Amino acid sequence: MKKVGSLIRQLLPRRDVPLRQNTRAQKLLLLLLTPLTAFWLMQLVLGSPPWNMSAGVVLANWLCLSALYWIGCAVIGYPAVCCVLLHILAGMWGAANYFVSVFRGTPILPWDFKALGTAVAVAGSYSLSMTWQIAICIMLVALLAWALRPYYKMGHFRPRKGDLLRRGSVLIAGLLCLIPIAHPQMLGMFGVETDVWDQLGAYQTGGAAAEFLRNTEFMEVEKPDDTTPERVNAIVNGAEDDPTPNVGVDHPNIVAIMNESWADFEDFGNLTLTESPMNYINSVSNAIHGHAYTSVFGAGTSTSEFEFLTGNSMNFLPSGSIPYQQYILGPTDSLATLLKGYGYETRAFHPGERTSWQRNIAYPRLGFDSFKCGEDMDVPQTEEHGYVSDDSDFEQIIWEFEHKDESTPLFLFNVTIQNHGSYTVENYPAEVQVTDEPGVYPKAEQYLTLANKTDEAFKKLIDYFSAQTEPTILVMFGDHQPSVEQEFLDKAYGVTQDEMTMAQYMDKFKVPFIIWANYPLTGDSTKITSLNFLAQYVLRNAGIETSVYGKYLWNLQKTIPAMTFAGYFDSEGNAYSHLDTTKFTPLIEDYERVQYNNLFGGDERQTALFASPASATSSDAANATSGN
8 A cells, every 4th residue: 555655646746845846747747647547447347347448448537537627726726635526436337337328228318307206216126336446446435535635725826927837827728628528529539429228338338427518419310301291291191001900899898907017027938936926817718918129128118108109119219218307308299199189087096206217297288188106005005125016006906996976987997016126125025036046136037026916906906897897998918118127138048148139139128018907809910029019019909090191000000010219020920120211111201200390390290190080170181181
């Protein structure tokens, strides 16, 4: 330790010599090395060896941290104090990205700062554990603070000509370093490239500072070419007519359940469990069983809601963006508005915090008449690992049905919370285990136990509606897979992530769904879809005519049955990355044009294309046809 402290002091101004007599080289070394060592510390905390990075990446992150350090030195005037503060901040940033990636699979993204309320609401269920990298970094920062203690009051710029010149020079240098920060695309010249499918890997190889800044490029939605009203109408109205099936009932009640982190790991064929968490659900008759693909893994519940309710795809929006907070800024057509046009009462229910993902603001804009959260529940609450159980959640669904107007059909959209991470609650019984490796994956076993309780609760719900005379159709689907041990996921998928084919990579985004009704289902069925298409299957099995946009989506899924942010499938089951140009690319580009008009069309938005046929006026229809 003495040798390390001596080395550090050699690079600093000598305390026993007036500041003006210290060598310029020593002062320059302090200014130049501090951002570099802070960057190395940040990456080490993140779990990435900093010495494995390219010189360009190191330089890019050095510039980012130099801007912060040099401006701080010029303003505060104490380089040694700023040096310690920068290392502390860098270490905290690295640790924050590490823990967030452990909890949800991705590091901190620019849009996360718009969801701080949601993060705080669920933070209590996660536990932090010390890593050897974090322990070493704490020791290094403590050593640095100890070595610099004689210099905290030295080096302050005084209001003299020479000091003001030096202070101004440092400030100008810091401001110059802000240029690539203000224009993060410039960081690409240093080899810092984003990877929207592996954000953690990008942060580890490109630097947690520079990669975060590069992700800010995606905060603006790029306008596609040719989004004129004429083109959008030609795309949508060019779809072939496919009449809505006659299912023999008139406006059935519709219950849509998006079940938190609901996944079917047995479907991959590589696991044997002591008990199947899908045992009852897979046995349900008069039902459509299948799998849907989502655009998120481990977190991002609201994006899955957005895709299901609107028919829009996250593929055309920035990586990690939060539509409820960024794009649903006013009245927005959705499954709720479509059903309201047919006289439905529309309710939303989530047994969590009212303000999570700003649902309290987004739901009214999406056309819901009312929204209940956990504190509004009318039934007794039971909990599983700290969250409201699916059993209580489904009891609330029954309560809503029993307290509706008998003359008015009900659309109820429910987002559960029981299976939310983390899966680290101590002494929680592992009722479902991996048969050949019991106890090896405690997080996964806690999750599987919870999923098994979902299966049991769902049986009660089906039993209840089976006894009701009012026609009711019910759909339940997962929002994303859970973030559990990577070793368990590798075992379930049958392949490690770095060896995955595109089809295997899409498996990370596959969740189950079931459509059931208490009347005979004679409508369309499917085995795979994606959440942006799933609502169309529900509507057709309910015998309800969809919007013009919905008809377009229905026809599109015949060629591309599943499309997410991660990639897409063709009708023959082949998987593709959006990075590749294929014969399907023009169809996807047309979809992007229509969606852009829907979300960002402004005065040129073709309202009649997205509205309920029951509520669209003749003038709207004429406008959609003429493109005026």
